[in-house]
Amino acid sequence: MRKKRKFAVILMVCISLLVMSGCNGSGNGSNGAAEKVNSNDYEPYSKYESPVEFTIGRHTNQVNNLPAGDTIENNLATRYVESRVNVKANVAWETDDMNQKLSLSMTTGDLPDVMLVSREIFNQLIDNDLIADLTDVYEKTASDGIKKIYESYGDSLLDQVKVDGKIMGFPMTNIGNQHQLLWVRKDWVDKVGGKLPTTLDEVWDLGRKFVEQDASGTGKTVAFVMNQNAMNFTPVFAAHDAFPTEWIKDADGQVIYGSVQPEMKEALTDLSERYKEGLIDKQFALRSNEEREALVINGQAGMLFNPWWIGYTNYKDSIKQDPKAEWVAVSAPVDENGKFKTIRQDPVGGGIVVVKKGFAHPEAIMKSINLTTDFLYSMTDDAIQYKKEHSDELLTDASRWNNDPTQIPMQIDYDDVLKRYYENLIQADESGDESAVQEDRIVSFHAFQEFKEKGNAIDVNTYGEYISRIEGQREANNDNLEVTLSGFYGMTETMKMKWANLKKLEEETFLKIIMGEAKVDEFDKFVDTWHRTGGDEILKEINK
Structure with missing residues (x-):
């Protein structure tokens, strides 16, 4: 008993010291x-x-x-x-x-x-x-x-x-509005006597013109370039009212998974037919990132989907190979109501x-x-x-994104910063008052002015700055844009264990269907397997 009292006293002293x-x-x-x-x-x-x-x-x-x-x-x-x-x-x-x-x-x-x-x-x-x-x-x-x-x-x-x-x-x-845009070689559009597309049918028709008339002049013209992930074609899916990889809400307010909805089958059927027709790069599933970029840079491809920031990628080097290359951004394809649909990415x-x-x-x-x-x-x-x-x-790169050498390397910006940024540049351009440009946007403004003066006869980095900050940001804020909030962001307990396998199943199934290695009805088997092997559990956790 005495030992216990002694221990208690010592413990109380220690606690008192900690508090003090x-x-x-x-x-x-x-x-x-x-x-x-x-x-x-x-x-x-x-x-x-x-x-x-x-x-x-x-x-x-x-x-x-x-x-x-x-x-x-x-x-x-x-x-x-x-x-x-x-x-x-x-x-x-x-x-x-x-x-x-x-x-x-x-x-x-x-x-x-x-x-x-x-x-x-x-x-x-x-x-x-x-x-x-x-x-x-x-x-x-x-x-x-x-x-x-x-x-x-x-x-x-x-x-x-x-x-x-x-x-x-x-x-x-x-930030908002980082969805895929349709980037088109406008000089090719003029060459084949076409027009910038709006609807999905017009997108495919323009692709046919590019291929049939060999717009590249190489004998190997590719209408569309895409990466190994079918989700690169999200605007095509959205035109079919399909939203793969997204958690969306149904008419009753319940969260459902976009990739297993009936509209997906229709969209996959469409892409499979266009692949078979030769409008989509036949080797897309096998190409490395560098090989895919080379198709664009070397002037073999006329269209691709990419967000507004395309000018900060190697695609800008296409003007090295062809000074006449003219890339423009288009919010297409739109749905039957003329809306270019997208799901809001996780704001975190x-x-x-x-x-x-x-x-x-x-x-x-x-x-x-x-x-x-x-x-x-x-x-x-x-x-x-x-x-x-x-x-x-100052750092040799004064980019507003250059947050690495800061005390806490975090990036935060307005949800609508692309609109703010673009309007700031345009208003300063129209007024002729450079002092109206926010300090960290001066590089973009100068690129804009240089492009207006010299066209493509500018440094590729300046060109990239221009097409991103003027072409890309303008189109990212097109009035026909319809943004829907996601129904869920995050990770449930079942997702921690089963999501990797479900994602792999999804990606492999969709690629096989698009490339004709599996019939479109394989989608139905995928949906059944998805629900049985974890999907239903995940939906239950999300909607609890």
């Missing part, structure tokens, strides 16, 4: 003494008297455009944050496999203060009570700019990181920023995100002036 020391062992970083957060610390841009440091786990750094002497922890972007709010990031570790590294860290308890995690790891961290509630931090410390960005998504973004109404992380964003893109529970200054993480976003997108006069004053320290 702040319990969590965090302060200006992972190892400092705990500090009290005062109301001023919550101000979005208030500066700490003493440096507040945090550790972060990162993907292996691939950045190679830092000025001499700079590092991933010490460069113009990080120095801006430090100079304004006295917050510093230290890299705890880098990894090529974030999920594996964090899973191991959870078992050892050796978590960094800040992590950029997948939805799967996010849920595990919550289940194990390892991350901080960031509700107050967001409400009090997020800048107006950050809040406006998040609010542009309505409830579809922050609701995904809430647990019992509490904000448990800051999501990276997947790239990951979720979380903070380890017990870290003394979670508001410092929000400040870092505030300042970094201001810096990347030139959102404040202070950020613009800072970059001008340190112009010799």
Whole structure:
């Protein structure tokens, strides 16, 4: 009995010491003494008297455009944050496999203060009570700019990181209107006496003209290029009112899976017939990415589906081979009501920023995100002036996407940023006032002006900037666009175990049908197997 009392006394002393020391062992970083957060610390841009440091786990750094002497922890972007709010990031570790590294860290308890995690790891961290509630931090410390960005998504973004109404992380964003567009060689259209298509029949008719008249002049003209994934042809599926790989809602509000609906069979039948007809590259399932690009670059292909950002791919090199190549974007094919349909991709893109529970200054993480976003997108006069004053320290690539060398490498932007961006360029062009262009869009504006002056007689990178930011962004916001929200984002328990096999079955079946290696009725067998081997369980979990 005496031993038990002695143990209890020791235990109470230990607990008292832990309480007196702040319990969590965090302060200006992972190892400092705990500090009290005062109301001023919550101000979005208030500066700490003493440096507040945090550790972060990162993907292996691939950045190679830092000025001499700079590092991933010490460069113009990080120095801006430090100079304004006295917050510093230290890299705890880098990894090529974030999920594996964090899973191991959870078992050892050796978590960094800040992590950029997948939805799967996010849920595990919550289940194990390892991350901080960031509700107050967001409400009090997020800048107006950050809040406006998040609010542009309505409830579809922050609701995904809430647990019992509490904000448990800051999501990276997947901007809207990144759907597939139809890219067409307009010079070929003129050559064969055709017109830019609108309906699906017009799309196929134009493809026939390209092939029959050998628009490439090579004797090997290909109407359509596609990759090994049949979902590359999502606009064709949508014209049939089919939405493969998407969780959609039926008339009763229940979530169903697009790939197993009757409309899919009709769409697959159509694609199978066009493949047999020779409108789709016969070797598409076997070609490497480089071989597929070569068909476009070397002038053998006249159409392909790709989002607005095609100019940032190697496809832009087609003007090297043929200076007369003229690529335009079209929102086609439309459905019988003249609508170009698409499903909204998951607005959470790239990951979720979380903070380890017990870290003394979670508001410092929000400040870092505030300042970094201001810096990347030139959102404040202070950020613009800072970059001008340190112009010799800028990264060699000043792209607004270049977020790797920042304290927390997350990308966030407005849901409708493509519309904002395009309209900004057009308004400045029409007014002749370059000063009206947002600072981080100047490169695009200059590319626009140079193309207007010289046409294709410009550098391929300038051409790529032009077709993405003018052609692509314009068409991504076409008035005929009809966007439907997905019925579900995420991963159920059954999906964790069975989704990989179901996806493989789906992809293999669809490819075989399109290429004529399986009859279209194979779709019915696929649907039955999908439901029996996990699909019904998944649907039950989603709709519970």
